[in-house]
Amino acid sequence: MTSSLPTFSKATAAATILLVGSISWALVGAGLQVLSTLQLLIPSLAYILPIPWISYGKLTPLTTFLFTYGWITSGFLGVLTILIPRISGIPFRYGRVLAGAAILWNVAVLVGLAEILWNGSTGLISMPFSRSVTALFFLSFIILGTGLTRGLGRSWKTGPLLPRLYLLGALLAFPLGLGTAELLLRGGLAPGALQIMMQFVWNSFLHHLWLTPLALVLLFQLLPVLTGRPVGSLSLGLLCWVATITLGGWIGNSLASEGPVPSWLQSAGVVSTLLLGIAVWGNGTLLKALLEGKWEECRRQVALRFLAVGLWSYLASYAWLAFLALPAVRQTTTFTIVAQATQTLLLFSFYGNVLAGAIYALLPASRAMGWPSHPALTIHFWFSTIGLGLIASSYSLAGIFQGLALNDPGVPMSTISSYLRPFLCTVLVGQVLWWIGQLSFSTLFFASLLKLFPSVAPAAIFPADYEDPSPLLTEGKY
Amino acid sequence: MKSGQALLIVFLSLLFAWAGQIALGYFQVGRLEPILNEETNYPEPPVPSGLAQTGARVFASQGCIECHSLSVRGPSGSSDLTRGWGPRRTVPRDYLFREPALIGSARVGSDLSNIGLRIPDSKDLMMHLWNPRMRNPNSTCPPHPWLFEKKVAGPRLENEALPIPTKDWKQILPTYQAKSLVAYLQSLHSDYALPEAPIK
Numbered sequence: 001m002t003s004s005l006p007t008f009s010k011a012t013a014a015a016t017i018l019l020v021g022s023i024s025w026a027l028v029g030a031g032l033q034v035l036s037t038l039q040l041l042i043p044s045l046a047y048i049l050p051i052p053w054i055s056y057g058k059l060t061p062l063t064t065f066l067f068t069y070g071w072i073t074s075g076f077l078g079v080l081t082i083l084i085p086r087i088s089g090i091p092f093r094y095g096r097v098l099a100g101a102a103i104l105w106n107v108a109v110l111v112g113l114a115e116i117l118w119n120g121s122t123g124l125i126s127m128p129f130s131r132s133v134t135a136l137f138f139l140s141f142i143i144l145g146t147g148l149t150r151g152l153g154r155s156w157k158t159g160p161l162l163p164r165l166y167l168l169g170a171l172l173a174f175p176l177g178l179g180t181a182e183l184l185l186r187g188g189l190a191p192g193a194l195q196i197m198m199q200f201v202w203n204s205f206l207h208h209l210w211l212t213p214l215a216l217v218l219l220f221q222l223l224p225v226l227t228g229r230p231v232g233s234l235s236l237g238l239l240c241w242v243a244t245i246t247l248g249g250w251i252g253n254s255l256a257s258e259g260p261v262p263s264w265l266q267s268a269g270v271v272s273t274l275l276l277g278i279a280v281w282g283n284g285t286l287l288k289a290l291l292e293g294k295w296e297e298c299r300r301q302v303a304l305r306f307l308a309v310g311l312w313s314y315l316a317s318y319a320w321l322a323f324l325a326l327p328a329v330r331q332t333t334t335f336t337i338v339a340q341a342t343q344t345l346l347l348f349s350f351y352g353n354v355l356a357g358a359i360y361a362l363l364p365a366s367r368a369m370g371w372p373s374h375p376a377l378t379i380h381f382w383f384s385t386i387g388l389g390l391i392a393s394s395y396s397l398a399g400i401f402q403g404l405a406l407n408d409p410g411v412p413m414s415t416i417s418s419y420l421r422p423f424l425c426t427v428l429v430g431q432v433l434w435w436i437g438q439l440s441f442s443t444l445f446f447a448s449l450l451k452l453f454p455s456v457a458p459a460a461i462f463p464a465d466y467e468d469p470s471p472l473l474t475e476g477k478y
Numbered sequence: 479m480k481s482g483q484a485l486l487i488v489f490l491s492l493l494f495a496w497a498g499q500i501a502l503g504y505f506q507v508g509r510l511e512p513i514l515n516e517e518t519n520y521p522e523p524p525v526p527s528g529l530a531q532t533g534a535r536v537f538a539s540q541g542c543i544e545c546h547s548l549s550v551r552g553p554s555g556s557s558d559l560t561r562g563w564g565p566r567r568t569v570p571r572d573y574l575f576r577e578p579a580l581i582g583s584a585r586v587g588s589d590l591s592n593i594g595l596r597i598p599d600s601k602d603l604m605m606h607l608w609n610p611r612m613r614n615p616n617s618t619c620p621p622h623p624w625l626f627e628k629k630v631a632g633p634r635l636e637n638e639a640l641p642i643p644t645k646d647w648k649q650i651l652p653t654y655q656a657k658s659l660v661a662y663l664q665s666l667h668s669d670y671a672l673p674e675a676p677i678k
Binding site: 039040043046047050052055056057058060061119120121122123124125152156161164165168169172173176180184185190191192193194195196197198199201204205209238242245246247248249250253256257258259260261262265268328331332334335336337339340402406407408409413414417420 | 581
């Protein structure tokens, strides 16, 4: 079993708090998401039980908030708190301050949850919370971000470059995007139409300049370590990094179709999305090469399999976004539930799988713990993957049918709603499966943290292949 | 690559995205002004009342935007106009006085950009909020009974009371939230022509 080095132990509490928060918010969000879909599927439920704080209009923004800020962001910050001092070789100082910031982040999520349940959402895209929650996020980010950047410059030449570059981009994009959005959307500085553009810009910054680069930090750091291969071409990697950072902030406007966003910005969004697709293809080429011939290891090792699925989801998400940006497709799919398919691919499939893989790979390096070879590992992988496959495919098909029907003025709105029902049934099944997968993961996670399993190994291995786990993931490799 | 170079590239890239959209957007859209209607001497788009502005926040807080959009698209590639969702397409100037400015992401229900034209009567809108299935039995819109209160009626129903028979001599009265939400919905109409979006 891996033991944690005392020099790195100061950040352990912060990482644990962030990861415990992340997994808890995912469970809460998954439950509320099922309730929300149930209400969309059976509208009569709202007539039988008209309860304001569990209405569809409140649960939908709430679940997106919990998944984005609670599950994914908290989780990414948690695994990066474990990873960064190990790749820089410079341990964190002021562990209590970091732990305080980790608590603050989760308090912000809790306050946001309470606000949306009681007072409702602000209606703003990717910003359904009040100014006080923004302030809490900011304060927490400043401390955690300072911790993460510490050592980045001093150790610049002593390790892989691409993860550092993506981390640098993400750490600058988040405060710039959130700060501008807060000032323009609630500071009274922007008139109406500009507010809508700002919402799209913030949505782009949040997903494509904050969460995607963080996921790429983990992919570019962990895949070479787990496969024992270096990234093939640094030049291609640098080109893709520049393209990702330059174009990521622009692609939100490709989601708009006429209305408040000027045409040139919509066209710029479309071009950026298509060009970003090329950068993603470049990154995919680099990362896929690491997995070539490693099928047996992907089948056996839990972390590697989740990261591999995360990588494929990265390619699928941006290919899907490029497809949606095509003018003919955009006219059909704007204002449909295709947006939910995009969210499923990005948030759950790409970020979620990368996060799960990173937790499986990194947690033993942070705490003196390991993973049992338990059937729950298999349940986590298959239930999550099948669940997400069902959700994404159903939302995609439903959204395309919905768009085609909306464009036919002869089809009444009530008929369009009835078209959605069979797809929503499948979505519901997928969400329940994903929830079971998360329950299984959280059981493993908490039981492993509490050291309840008699036999554990540092690398999580699926039960069918559990023979002699070679400890690939040792402290020194990060 | 040195860390300073990387920092400069990141800074310039983010500045490009930020300035390209926000700063240029501000110069194009942020400086739009209302058009003065010389016949009525009122600005267009009209400035919503204070009650309607409060209603915009109620609209957002109730999550109406999760199922309804606030943007009518033009005739090419969409049937918004044919469906009767508005007399013309929506343009940036229409959002001039909207606070918060919302657009929506999915159309589980119809577009509401011109709901004030389609359902001008406040009683009808109140009835829809109380129980959408009283107006349309196939409606998938959830009821919002928490925006109303039941009070014991006097000898006569109050003017604001919903025309619904209730038990125990009670009447159903809209709360301030319901009134402001209805005022907001009534303020949603684009029946005025703009230079960039004439009514044909």
